[in-house]
C-alpha cells in the first residue's frame with residue numbers, strides 16, 4: 198500500500214473537519230472501550246493473563262528462528278508449503294504464482310492486515326483476477342475503494358447511509374427502489390452477494406492471527422464466519438502472515454486468545470476460532486486441496502535486537518487505537534498507511550522507513566492509555582518517544598515538534614498533571630479539532646488549555662502556555 | 676543466499692547468534708513442543724463436572740446460542756423437530772455422516788427428512804455432532820474429517836449440534852489434551868479444528884450488532900445428559 202504518512206498533519210486536519218467521520222468516531226468510546234472494561238473486570242486473572250501473554254511472546258521471540266523453522270517443518274509434514282518473503286513484492290509474486298497455477302478468476306479474501314501491507318487486491322486486479330473481500334467491513338471499504346481505518350473494525354469511519362450508497366452503486370442488478378435504510382437490510386444484501394462469490398472462488402486468502410510451531414497450523418479469529426467459508430470452499434487456501442505471528446504451542450494460542458478477544462471487542466471468545474493444518478485429508482469430503490503459507494518479513498527481522506523488538510509482541514487487538522485520544526479525533530486514514538493509532542506510530546516507521554513515517558510518533562499526547570490497555574504490555578509511549586529521540590538526534594526535519602519532547606519530560610515528572618491531561622485528552626482533541634485545526638500546536642500546546650477557560654493567545658509559545666497552565670493548576674490546588 | 680536464509684540470518688543477528696540455536700538448546704525447545712504445558716488457566720472453568728456443564732450452558736446462551744437439554748439420546752429427534760417447528764423452519768436436514776449420530780433413532784420421528792453428507796447451498800438446516808465442548812466460553816470444538824464436513828458448520832442458515840454432557844471439558848487447554856490423545860490413537864491432526872461460540876454476527880455497520888453475517892443465523896445445541904457421569908470420551 199502506498200503511504201500518505203508524510204502528510205499526516207494535513208491528513209489529520211482534513212479528518213478533523215470531516216463531519217461524517219467525526220460522527221462515526223463518536224461510537225468508539227461507548228463501543229469498544231466499555232466492552233473491553235467489562236470483559237476485563239469479569240476475568241479475575243486478566244492482569245495475570247496479560248503477563249503470561251507478554252512472557253510467552255517474549256519467549257517465542259527469543260528463539261524466533263527456531264520456532265519458524267519448526268513451524269515450516271510441520272506445515273510440510275502435513276502436506277502444505279511455506280513461502281518465505283522478504284518484502285511485499287515477493288509476497289505478491291508468490292501469491293500470484295499460486296493463483297495462476299490453478300487459473301484463478303475469483304479470489305475471496307478474509308480480513309488480513311498483511312494483505313493490506315502488500316497491497317494484494319490491487320495487484321491481483323492488475324493481473325486480471327477478481328479479489329473479493331468477504332469480511333463485511335472490508336467488503337464495504339473495497340467497494341468504496343479506500344483502505345481500512347481500524348485494524349479490527351475496518352469500516353468504522355463509514356456510516357450506514359454511505360454503506361447504502363456503495364451498495365446501490367455496486368449491486369446494480371438488484372431493484373433500484375429497494376430499501377437499504379436499515380443495517381439489517383444492508384447485511385442481508387451483502388450476505389447474498391458474497392455467498393455467490395464464496396461458491397465461485399478458486400482461491401481463498403486469509404490472514405492468520407497465530408501460527409503454531411507445534412502443529413504447523415494457521416489460526417484465524419472471526420465473528421462472521423467469512424474466514425472459514427473463504428478457506429473451506431475454494432481449491433486453494435493461502436494464509437498470509439508475518440513472521441512474528443508464530444507461537445510455540447496450541448496452549449500458547451489459547452492464552453493469547455483470552456486476552457485478544459477481550460481487548461479487541463470485549464468478547465469472552467470470538468464466534469469462530471479456526472485452526473487449519475495442511476490441505477484436506479485424503480478422505481475429507483470438503484476443504485482445500487492445497488495449503489500455502491506466505492510468510493512475510495518486510496522489515497520485521499531488522500527489529501530484532503533493537504528497542505523495537507517489543508513491538509513484535511503485538512497481537513493486533515486494536516485496543517491501543519480505541520483508547521488513543523489522537524486516533525479518536527482523527528481516525529485511521531490520517532496515519533496514511535496500514536497501521537494507525539499508537540501501534541501504527543511505532544510499527545510504521547520500522548516497516549516503511551522513518552523518512553516516510555517520521556511524523557507518526559508525534560501523533561501522541563503521551564497520555565499512556567495505550568500501554569495501560571495493551572494486552573501484551575508493549576510500552577508504546579516509550580517506543581514512540583524513542584523514535585522521536587532518534588529523529589531528533591539525527592536532526593530530521595520531520596520532527597518539528599521539539600517542544601513535544603520537553604513537554605513530555607515535564608509531564609513525566611508530574612504524574613498528577615499527566616493523569617489530568619489523560620482524562621481531558623478525548624474531549625480536548627475534538628474541541629481543538631473544531632477550532633483552528635492547526636495541528637502543529639496540538640496536542641500539548643493549544644489543545645487542553647482551550648477547554649480550561651484560559652485565553653491562550655494565538656501563536657503563544659508552548660512554554661508560555663505551559664507556565665500559565667501550571668500556575669493555574671497550582672492555584673486551583675490540584 | 677535465499678530469502679529464507681536471509682530472514683533467519685537477520686533474526687539470528689538480532690538475537691546475537693551467528694547460527695541456529697545449539698543442538699542442546701534445540702533439543703530442549705523441541706521437548707517443550709512435544710510436551711506442551713498450559714499457561715495460566717483461569718479458575719472459572721476448573722470446577723467439578725456438574726458446574727462445568729452448567730457453565731457451558733450459561734456461556735453458550737450468553738453467546739446467543741440456544742440450548743435444549745434432554746435426558747436420553749432417544750429424545751433427540753423429537754427435540755430437533757420441535758425446535759425446527761418452533762422457529763418455522765423446514766424439517767429437511769442435512770446431517771453429518773458421523774457415526775456417533777447413528778445411535779440416535781431418527782426413524783422414530785417420521786417428520787424429519789434427513790440427508791447425510793455435504794451441504795448444498797440450498798440446505799437450510801445442518802445437523803452435526805461435536806468433538807468436544809468448552810465450558811469456559813460455551814464453545815463447541817468441532818473437527819473436520821471424513822465424517823465431519825467443515826462446510827456443515829458454516830453454510831446452512833441454522834446449525835443444530837448434538838452434544839453429550841461427557842464431551843464438555845473445562846477450558847480450551849483441556850480440549851487440546853483430548854485432541855492430542857485422539858491424534859495419538861487415530862493418527863494425524865484433522866485439517867480443521869473449529870471453536871464455535873454462538874451464531875455468526877457482525878458489528879461492521881456503525882458498530883450495531885447484527886446476527887447471521889456469513890455463517891448460521893441460529894446455533895441450537897441439543898445437550899444430552901450423560902448417565903454415567905464420569906464417562907469421558
Ligand code: SF4
Pocket residue numbers: 460510511512513514515516517518540567570571572573574575577
Ligand atoms: S500494540 Fe498492544 S494494544 Fe495495540 S494493537 Fe498491538 S497488542 Fe493491541
